[in-house]
Amino acid sequence: MTRTVTVVTAVHAPAARYLTEAYASLAAQRLPDGWDWQWVVQEDGETGDVAPYVPDDSRVAFGQGRPGRAATARTLALSRAVGEFVRVLDADDRLTPGALARDVAALTRESGTGWAVSRALDLLPDGSTVAVDDGPPEGPIARGTVLAAWRERDFLPPVHPATLCVRRDLLLALGGWMALPASEDTGLLLALDAVSPGWFTAEPGLLYRKWPGQATAAAAHSDAGERAARAAVMADRARALAKLGWRAP
Numbered sequence: 001m002t003r004t005v006t007v008v009t010a011v012h013a014p015a016a017r018y019l020t021e022a023y024a025s026l027a028a029q030r031l032p033d034g035w036d037w038q039w040v041v042q043e044d045g046e047t048g049d050v051a052p053y054v055p056d057d058s059r060v061a062f063g064q065g066r067p068g069r070a071a072t073a074r075t076l077a078l079s080r081a082v083g084e085f086v087r088v089l090d091a092d093d094r095l096t097p098g099a100l101a102r103d104v105a106a107l108t109r110e111s112g113t114g115w116a117v118s119r120a121l122d123l124l125p126d127g128s129t130v131a132v133d134d135g136p137p138e139g140p141i142a143r144g145t146v147l148a149a150w151r152e153r154d155f156l157p158p159v160h161p162a163t164l165c166v167r168r169d170l171l172l173a174l175g176g177w178m179a180l181p182a183s184e185d186t187g188l189l190l191a192l193d194a195v196s197p198g199w200f201t202a203e204p205g206l207l208y209r210k211w212p213g214q215a216t217a218a219a220a221h222s223d224a225g226e227r228a229a230r231a232a233v234m235a236d237r238a239r240a241l242a243k244l245g246w247r248a249p
Contacts, residue, residue, distance in 0.1 A: 005031070005100050006038045006083030006168070010073035011091035013049035014213045018092040023055045025094035025207075031101055041091075042077035044069060071184035075176035078168075087165040088185065092209040094123065099205035103165035106199040113140070114170045114196030114248045117189075118205030120160040125211060131204075135159050138202035146193035147238050150186070155231045161185035163206045170196060170248050178237070180230055187234040194241035196248035 007026060011019060019041070026039055039060045043050040045067040054062045061080045065073065070090075078086070085107055089095060099118070106116035121129040136145075136158060149158035162185060170192070178187030192198065 003035050004038050004083035005035065005085045005087055005104065005165070006040055006081040007087045007089045007100075008074050008077045008081065009039065009041045009089050009091050010044055010070040010077065011041060011050055012044045012067070013047050015091040016050040016053045018209065019050075019053040020055075021094055022089055022091060023057075023060075025096075026089070027057075028097060029095060029100045030098065032104055035104060037100060038081070038083055039089075040077040040080050042073040044073040069181055069184075071177035071179055074184075078172065078176055081168060084168055085165055086168050086171055088162060089206075090162055090208075092211065092213075093162060094207040094209070096121075096204050096207060098203075100165075102201050102203065102205060106201060107165065107167065109199070110140075112197060112248075113199050115164060115166040115189075115192045116199040116201065117141075117159040117161070117165075118163045118201035118203065120163050120206040120208045121204045123207040123209045129207060133158075133160075135202070136200050138200055141193070141198040141200055143193060143195070143197055144242065146198075147190050147235070147242075150190065151235070155227070157186050157189060159189070159200055160206065160208065161189045162208060164189060164192075166192060167248075173248070178234065180233070181226070183230045183234065187230070187237065190234050190238040191241055194238040195246055 041054055041062045043064040046064045054060060065076050087103055103116050107113055119135050122132050123129055146157060174191050177184040180187055
């Protein structure tokens with residue numbers, strides 16, 4: 001029986017042109033025997049601008065929906081996800097060689113590990129890469145570690161949420177991505193950190209593209225009032241989960 005990693009990609013029209021590179025990085029992945037991947041691409045909107053960039057591959061499932069930003073698109077994509085693990089891949093990013101195999105190893109090494117992240121490299125417009133943050137040492141991430149470090153770092157997570165690979169049942173139990181206009185992936189990461197230990201892989205698993213059209217480059221993303229509101233609700237959710245005492249099995 002084949003086991004599956006579902007890769008979820010939310011995309012809007014301006015970033016559609018990068019899907020070709022994202023797919024190439026996915027198609028080049030080599031998984032352990034008995035494993036395969038599925039790519040679920042969800043357009044945030046219902047235009048005709050994204051579909052031409054979606055590859056003709058039986059492992060790719062494309063869908064559209066009313067615009068609601070990345071959190072909505074990713075959560076809608078879960079309706080077509082068949083894998084026991086779900087890996088995030090933003091439309092403008094690329095996986096590094098071996099990234100999915102390392103995710104599988106992290107999540108099958110110990111049954112209690114609910115999620116895994118890795119180091120990422122910034123991919124600059126000239127094609128060069130830059131290491132921005134080394135992250136913690138490779139190994140287990142104890143519950144509560146990410147929240148504590150995030151608060152100390154002025155609401156910047158100590159690990160890159162765009163590298164997340166998570167058990168599908170745990171992701172669904174937490175309701176998918178937070179319904180926020182931005183930082184929805186960090187909000188999910190903090191919730192996961194509250195209920196389950198994770199794993200950090202030191203080898204880079206993602207090339208994180210830096211370009212003017214990315215969501216984090218928009219002025220609204222840095223608005224002080226909205227940023228404080230996002231941080232408050234993310235922290236309150238994580239603390240509430242920890243206080244309830246629920247633990248991922």
